[in-house]
Amino acid sequence: MIFSSIVFVSVFLPVVILFYYAIAVLAKNHGGRTAQNYFLFLASLLFYGYGEVKFVFVMLASIFANWLFGLLVEKNRGNRKKSCMTLFIMAFFNFSILFLFKYLMFTIATANRFLGTDLAIPKIVLPIGISFFTFQAVSYVVDVYRGHGKAQKNPVNVGLYIAFFPQLIAGPIVRYETVAQQILFRKESFDQFSQGVCRFITGMAKKMILANNMGRLEDLAFGTELSSLSAGMAWLGAFAYSFQILFDFSGYSDMAIGLGKVFGFEFLENFNHPYISVSVTEFWRRWHISLGTWFRDYLYIPLGGSRKEGRAGLVFHLFIVWLSTGLWHGANWTFIMWGLLYFVLLTFEKLSGFAQKNNLRPLRHFYTMFFVVMGWVLFRSASLGAAFSYIKIMFFAGSAGIVDGDARYYFCEYAVTLLLCFAASFPVRKLLDRLFARWSARALVWEERCSAVWYIALFVVSLSYMAKSSYNPFIYFNF
Amino acid sequence: MGNKLYDSTARKKKETKKRGRKKRPFPVTGKTITAIVFLAALYAMLFGMVKKQNEIGDAFRKSYKEAEGNTFDKTAAGIASAETAINKSVVGKRKLIDIFGLFQVVLGRKEVEAGSKENYVYKMDNGQLTFAYPAFDVTQAVAQLKGLKTACDAQGTQLLYVQWPFKIDKYNNLLPHGKTDYANQNADRLLAGLKENQVAALDYREVLHERYGSGEAYSSLFFNTDHHWKTETAFEAYTDLLDYLNKNYGYGYDPRITDRDNFVFEHVEQCFTGSQANRTGKFYGGVDDFTYIYPAFETDYVWEKYGKTLKKLLKREGSFNETLFFEAVKEEPDIAKPYRDNCYFNGNPALVKITNNQVEKGRILFVCDSYSKPVVSFLSLAVHHLEFMDLRDFTKIRLVDYIEDQGFDMVIVAYNVSATKRSTKDFFRFGADPEG
Known part of the structure; x- marks a missing residue:
């Protein structure tokens, strides 16, 4: 789904705004913020899956893995060797996914051209926004490692950070340190x-x-x-x-x-x-x-x-x-x-x-x-x-x-x-x-x-x- | 005492609260006003969608059911159809398109997108809207028509190709900024090819040019907002065509049926937004007058409408105005509406069969597009059995087979030449098709 479409402006956005603020009112004293975050995360998945349902699973895998990496990095904060190893695995994981979807075909085609190989080029469809959400995922774990934000205990909060629909498919690439606090402690106002x-x-x-x-x-x-x-x-x-x-x-x-x-x-x-x-x-x-x-x-x-x-x-x-x-x-x-x-x-x-x-x-x-x-x-x-x-x-x-x-x-x-x-x-x-x-x-x-x-x-x-x-x-x- | 103290404290609290409220009134800023209007618009649109939920849901379910592949593929197909239905269901769509057109005027645009990236509506220097066509090879179309002539000759059926005029005058290009249109050039090449192959043709462009020249008089033959000619022009073309058939094919007719005095010309001002203004909005294209023309004398018809599979969809019996003329289109004359020209045939049917019980002779097949609808309607007054067929709707049947089955005295072909661009194995299967 794209912002500049009738379906976004006349269906998705009004429904999401309505439920988001209804949750704020109805669950004000009962974990309203968590419920709002759950709702925004689900809405973001729907937004992403609207174009290509199967790529939601790629993104979910990225979210889950980086949530784990974040926890591991925080757990091993005192142990530089283990933290670095986790960071290395995280980078390998994220950039491997990116490579697989985005660069594999190009690499094989280039090899065939310049090295004279005759490797079959697989047809891989690029998930929309993969570069954006991969970079955000990396930002999350690195910022936790640097102490610029705490690791989220709840994977949904990581999911919301990575998959939040406004910045999901065309940026901006939001660094974790700039929104870490806002995930749980933001304050909405009519002026804003x-x-x-x-x-x-x-x-x-x-x-x-x-x-x-x-x-x-x-x-x-x-x-x-x-x-x-x-x-x-x-x-x-x-x-x-x-x-x-x-x-x-x-x-x-x-x-x-x-x-x-x-x-x-x-x-x-x-x-x-x-x-x-x-x-x-x-x-x-x-x-x-x-x-x-x-x-x-x-x-x-x-x-x-x-x-x-x-x-x-x-x-x-x-x-x-x-x-x-x-x-x-x-x-x-x-x-x-x-x-x-x-x-x-x-x-x-x-x-x-x-x-x-x-x-x-x-x-x-x-x-x-x-x-x-x-x-x-x-x-x-x-x-x-x-x-x-x-x-x-x-x-x-x-x-x-x-x-x-x-x-x-x-x-x-x-x-x-x-x-x-x-x-x-x-x-x-x-x-x-x-x-x-x-x-x-x-x-x-x-x-x-x-x-x-x-x-x-x-x-x-x-x-x-x-x-x-x-x-x-x-x-x-x-x- | 206690109560008084409580009251006073409560009052003070209330006053403080009130004062507090007074100190922070609702901020009336440009941004807050915008936000309120934005939300109102969003929920009005959502409400509109909720009202159309059945259509949107049906579109999803239909495509999901019909799509091939796995669940993901089916869901994607369903979503695509639902989105199309959503796009059609926008509240105030007509008004929004008018605003779109108005903004194109502000931008000084002379070409406006007409539904797809490839199709544009152009505003000519005289203010009329038009389409423009690229140049293309007509060899295949000529070959197909030659094949059709051979098949018709074998049946003893006359074949006539009629070239109706284009809104863009062959002798006076009024397209903006010197843009070129190739429709007339394509038609010239097609007619030259037909002449070479001895296929009879009437170039009605020249008839009108001789009569009206190339200026305002020529432009006035067409709607400003539609690619069709005015019904008055179509009526004139009908009388000219009958005259031509009489002179060249000995097709006699009662002269009363071409006398304007025997017809009702019901002129309604500012009631028609043609298909081009429909795409660009009325502020861009304007609004046209429309003249409903129908016979003032008694008539007796059987009118049948068929679908693409030759399934009969509708049968009407009675006078001209009870059969092929649809009175309902005339409703709300004060409102500018599209499709007023659907008064003839109520749309663009694939096949229409008209039987005029007051005329005994003539079986004519008119192979054409919507441009010819009013002409065919009037021509039915002179023919016992007249069929209107838009070949673009038929991909499964061969025209020559149909002619052989039905048996006609005459076949008249009248298309915008751009349609013949499709003269491949799927279109204009007149008989020269190598696969045929």
Whole structure:
């Protein structure tokens, strides 16, 4: 099930909210929180099983095993050897499952290609969100090991942490230490609920109005035969995909954070207007923050980060992290190359001190966005060959003209939407708040009140897109 | 005393509580207002779904039962069907689609998704909505029609292909931003192929072009919100067709049945949202007027409707208005509704057999799509036995076998050329099918 669907908005969500708060009222003095957690866990399983029932068992196995690992790590807290051994087994278990479902086919295909083997490639369907819930599971056990949170005695609480439906299929990757307390001791309020609703609506609008429209445009460009693709259309497709992935992904994160608030959870931010960055380093501080911090805390720093083994060590650690980041996004050479592109750029920035410099901002912004857009072309393409051919066409090599009829047609057709996407890439709301605050405090209050009209309008328009059953892709199947 | 003390303490507590409450009024913020409206909308939609639970449940059970595979596969099939039923059951769906259309106007969109990723509705420069078609090879369609001619010749049956006009004028492309439509080009190639193979054809596009030119007069022949022509245009086409049949095939008829004065033209303003506006909402596409046309003179019919398996579904006997014309479609004339054009045949049937007891001659088979429904309805006034068949609904029967079984004086084929794209082993099985 996806958030941007009629079945979620008109059946699943109202039922879950109704029962969740009914339990809070009815079982207030009789373990209401535990009952609520049980209910949310069951609802999450239903949410996950709605798309593919059999993968619920994969997730349940992951939950049960990591619950045990958590208990074992806590039990052996004084015994470093045993704790480390448990951690090792935990990592082996989790990453084996991930490897089996996500990377086995790719590994065999690569071996067949480069080693000349003729191994049969099994057909394995990737469980949705496996990368997200595996990383959360690892976070749980490692945070318990580090003492950043206590092991849950009740497996349902671990299940709720790993499988909680708002962040289950498209993130953010919630680290255990950030919600450990909230699982049992969160406090809901209508104010928080309202904030959550507004955040959810914002995310839904980003997804339905901006991302899906851009999705249709980029599909047209990337779906065109390369021999008949003009440079103009190729650039249009590249920009469209850059906007689609931003608003799709950040939209899902907004919806997840909003839904978390609806049920009393506070998740950390996942996107912070990444396209205003003036360096690639800054871009990655603003883009998919939960993944970046996961790799920083559970891979980069444990490897030694920038402190050990000098420059060579730094470069090696960056290489490992960005290779892993690329692979995390999908089992394909395009994702690996995409990760390695960022390895090169970030290594350059770290070694040259580029990120710390504060001059020539427009030029630095241009440099950042140029590589980000090129990166998305790599990310979006079906193969490395297709990506390089597409990029060549963008620079007029082998293109079917500079601007053809299609490019003109689709530019005219999507001009307003592109403009909206461009505007929404900036922190417009913050700028408005600042403007009203400067005017008068009263104006700020009225601006906030009038925002209801804005949110309701966004909700109704998003809903209209759902009712229309318009193009609504789910782009995280590879994750 | 004790009681007084208790009362005073209780009062104080109550007042403090009240003061406390006063200090913390319900926060009327933009976010809380949004949350209340959001919850109201959510539960209104849920209530709507509860009301439709039987349909949703039936959809699940039906697909679960019919699906093949293990329990997981069956459940997945059931869920998919239930979700489709849920999507159809959204409260206020029509209004939401109108809002969707309005937002497309805001976005300045000239093409709007029409149900699937591949189908789009385009807003032409004159404000009318239309579909556009890609170019495709018509060789197979020509071969199929040639095969049909051979089979008809063997039966002594006349064959005529009629090319009805498209909303996009062949001589004046009004598609937005210079977009190209290939329907007319496809039709031109098909007609050229038919000419080469001596299959008789009437290009009605040219008749209308000669009469109306390429401007506003041409556009006014079609609904703004539907891909069909207006009923008045269909009536005109009916009179022209009869005239053509008379001149070319000696098919005589009583001239009174083409005289406009003998018909009722019931014009209702702003009552029709055609199938294209139905997809884009009325704020995007607008609303059309609709004219119901039916004979003012006495008629005597038997009208039978058949399903895809040639099973008889409905039989009506009586006048034109009691048989092939469905009065119920005219209800609530003040409300803009889709499917007003279903006044003829009440939908898009697979096969309709019309017997006009007041006419003694003529057995004609009209192989066509919904575009021809009003023409076929009017044409029935001149033919004793007329059949309307949409071949797209039949994958199991061969047309040539049907013609041989039923025996017709004439077969008229009139499709949107895009339909002939399907002229494979499953469609247009006219006789040239190598597997046939």
